Amino acid sequence: MLKKIAVLLLLIFLTSSLAGCWNRKEITDMAIVLGTGVDWTAEGRLRLTVQIAEPGAFAGEEAAGRGEEATNWVVSAEGKTIEEAARNLAPKVPRNIFWDHCMILVIGEEMARKGTNLVTNFFLRSREPREIMWVLVAKGEAKDFLETYSDLEKTSAQAANLLTRMRTGYSVQLWELAEMLAGKGVQPVVTRVEVKEAGVTPGPGQEMKPPVHKQVEISGVGVFKEEKLIGWLDDYETRALLWLKGEPMEGVITVPDPGEPDKEVSITIRRGSTKVVPEYDGKNLRFAVKVKMEGDMVEQQSRENLAKPEMIKVLEKEMAEEIKKRAFITLEKAQKEYGVDIFGFGDAFHRKYKKAWRELKNRWDTEFAEAEVIIEAEAYVREIGLLSKRAGTPEE
Amino acid sequence: MEKFRKPTRTGVPGGIFARDYNDSLKNLVLSQDLEANLQQIKAILDKCSDVIYREFVFAQNEEIRLALIYIEGLADPGQISDQIIRALSLEVPMAVPGQEITKARALEFIKQRGLCIHQLKETYKLQDIIHAILSGDTVLLVDGHAVALVNGARGWEARPLSDSETEPTVRGPRESFAETLRVNTALIRRKIKSPNLKIEALRLGEVSDTDVALVYIEGIVNEKLVTEVKSRLEKINIDAILESGYIEELIEDNPWSLFPTVNHTGKPDRLAAMLLEGRVAILVDGTPVALTVPNLFVEYLQAPEDYYQRFLFASAVRLIRFASMIISLMLPSLYIAVLSFHHELLPTPLLLGMAARREVVPFPVFFEVLITEIAFEVLREAGNHLPRPIGQGISIGAALVLGVVAVQAGFIAASTVIVVVFAGIASLVFANSAGMAFRLLRFALMVLSGTLGLVGMISGAAFIAIHMCTLRSFGVPYLSPLAPIASTDLADVVSRAPWWAMLSRPRLMTGQNQQRQGRGLKPTSPEKTSKGRR
């Protein structure tokens, strides 16, 4: 027994020392990728850009004294496939590239027009990159986007991560994109990002205004037909896209004041729901879309006392009209200009008419472009904040 | 004095040193001649300078010669001079003035009226006499009688009862066992005043001839268990039993396992509770702890204090103890696995922060943790053996200085120190013997997780779990009532059930009489409190 145990221990020890390096990676040997981007170069090759964290900048208090140290390092390489490009990165990066913490995948505009499937397959198939990274389409090149930095966050990848996570616009994760691409009932839309001049960073005792540098910004979505980018929707239209898709509803609706029409009233949307009812008689395709929304009045420019039931009723009516108007603009654009079903009406149709779907699914986008859509909106104003009427209104 | 049962010897070839000597004594008996008897005893106890032979004569009849034999230091000199020598050589005439006592009547008279000693026994066997002397009894030989009177005038310098240092409690009795067997049995008897509390005596160890007591409660204990314990004890054939640990290793079910299958406690209240659950205790003279069998693993998660504190709090503490068990076993290996295999598990900011701090550390995580662990164990062992005040100072100083300087020098990362020390402290939550098993297994798991990451660690953990399932302690599965599940007993394992809900004793242990208390003891409204628990 003693011998057996001794032999076993020896075996364990030997194997462990022999095989110590199978998958073991020390943190100090890793290049932690925070964000990545892919561009289509003029020569027709893929260019992979990675933003790698400089660990020194993240050390907390110890690093406080280090001051202006770069927080990241952006490096690119080209190749016929993503993997090939990644291999070509290896000679430039002295550590193992580690994808697990990559937060964003930026696809350059040219690349997106060429086809996202050239990009997404690698990131879905490999073990390290996560399916939950945010996918963004850059207006311009993805490389430029990654090369900017943010003033509040340390890197542009972190900034973009936070921006998309807050769902300031329409945000989509890699797996959601894959799901939209896999079915025929909906065409993908992807968050658009731009690099624009934002605020400045004034420092104490600075005589001159520091130079303004460019920062990341979310601006609407890119519209895709299958995997290819065909156009854009701006922020205003994106909001309506969210309403029609029935995504978590947020945003502000500004309507004229019921009392003084030249002044405005703003209502933030708290919650809402969307119901799409397809109707099909074998020839004519019709959708009845019902949007229901609840919001709080947050700002009022006029002196009118709106805290009265009849005024609220008027507000609600105006709000519903505004919702309808904006939804129609977006719908028109999708149907007439781009001719793609980005709202998922196809899925709703499939759920109701499963036999007809089998016929229509292969020419769904043309069917959708010609379909009649009726939009109904219901709106409710629930809260009015802490004021009943505008403060400083003289007594009558 | 109770009858000692000499254990039967089963064939050990080659003979232990004391065996021949004991066998040679076996058939010797006393003669009627005092001189001859004394000679014989002196021959046996030759060169034992601590043996005192005191010869004197009976007060009323100087022909009656008497001899006292005892060991200096073990027998109480005050009692001997006052109650024996003074009584027999001076005071007898006062008791029976004018009466002549013949040599023939002497023994009977001394037994009945002469001695003022509380405990008296007669024997004619030389073997018993020698044993009595060596145990601290005083032997009185009377000329003309082939019988010795064994006086229980024991009294030696012993450590007084003190607070338990190994199992301290905040609430509950503080007393703990001492080194003297009789004191310990008395402590138990004080807790359980029932004729069913049986204290059987045995003598083990051929040379040391140690008194051992087998304690159990008849009617609660499983009879088969008592028989089994007895038969295992009787098989012991060793020269000396100096501590209960000797017995523990000689009777346990799984000698190769790291896990102890015999529990021990130094507190009479805890022992009483264990006896009441149907366990058998083994007390050894000279050892301030009692062994208890059968031992279940969950005992290490239970503390006596749990049962004195309010049950909800005690249940919460149980959870903490359970968590500490897992932490002490797995935390270092989890740390190794995460830092060298599964970096994705760390939140991004934490990973970046750790990466920054580790930039300067020269070793792979595995070696770093290993070095720190070994350093921690060294400090701990050193602290155990130094005199208490110095030990504490040194270990604190060394730990602080070593830790801080090592981190500042970039020798090890601060997070490693945190992990190792936390795991080390967590293992202290345990009763010591199970904690030791986990301390060793922690290293095994570290090697596994350094090889295969979490897969290795979890394989090791499964192996440990399977191993624990194979263990039995005196026929009771070690992991019961967790595996196999005994649902009624679980209430006192994962939580501490309130007393009014603990209706039965552990099922697997007790043979009979499983009912612990009456039903309906839960206190209710004020007018019914008279029915509530006392």
Added chain:
Amino acid sequence: MLEKGKINSLQAILLMISMILPTAVLSVPAITVKSARQDAWLSIIVATVVGLLIAWLVVTLSLRFPGKTLFEYVEEILGKIPGKIVSFFYIWWFLHMNALVIREYGVFLATAIMPDTPISVFHIVVVVVAAYAVRNGLEVLSRANQLLIPTTVLLATVFILSTGNMKLSRMLPVIDTGLLPIIKGAAAPASWLGEIVTFAMIIPYLNRPREAHRVAALSVLLVSFFLTASILEALLIFGPNLTGAWIFPVFNAVRLISVDNSLGRLEIIIVLAWVLGGFFKVGVFYYAAVLGSAQWLELKDYRPLVLPVGIILVALSILIHEGIVDLFDFLARVWPPYALIVFEAGIPLVLLLVALVRGKGGRKNA
């Protein structure tokens, strides 16, 4: 008797769950969803009925021969030589199935967690741990299983955490493509549930054999419940198209979880639960193969066979398939008919019929 231990009904149920579930959760969803799409849960219901029938068949057969395992009563029913031949095939089947399980285990760990480690390492680790349990007998195997099965609770937590990504509408429309794909999709889960045949090796060691019917049925139902839950988890998140595209959909579903945006990437938890389950899944089939071989060779003790059978298992699991594509193709197309028709339903049914005709066994002692 070769095995002296006895286990109770609860332990038997938990053992059967561990025997079927671990690989079922990872391999079945993709196979079933590929053919039945969003109606995969209906496939599981169909498979459950098949599983229950097999369970009834096996238990009924075994209870005619109380105290005897499959290998012992086969000879009684068919006679010595034919009996030996049939039991030899069963030994092969247990070994083959186990080799597949071990391979799935290795392939999963290699693709999902540690691609640089040779899969034979994982095979050896799992076989060593299972061998240790098997060597210590059925009691230890089932007790350790009982101790570690609460890790399944972890799977449930994971399910709850991922509800945020789920959309019920992804299950609609019901019966989209007709009944045939549903039946087709049921083949794989049915062959997994049919593994309950192995229960025939354990029935003699139940402390209350009378409850065997209930034990088998409950095991099948509980496994189908967990299987349905895991299929729905993947389906409600990814929809039928993407679920069919993943190799381990449940694993990918777990990869999406992110608690409070900081604690994410929890898939290692499901891997750990699966690794633990894998030990017992491999352990049960290992035990069946070892006990069966001992009875086939008419040995007095099965323990000398543990080591050789373990070596065979490791070798077989490495040699049996070339790669993951080969393995999953086999599991999806060849395995269901091979296991279901021959070993899980076919032979037991023939045995029962022959026993009835020849009047072998009976309820005298039951």
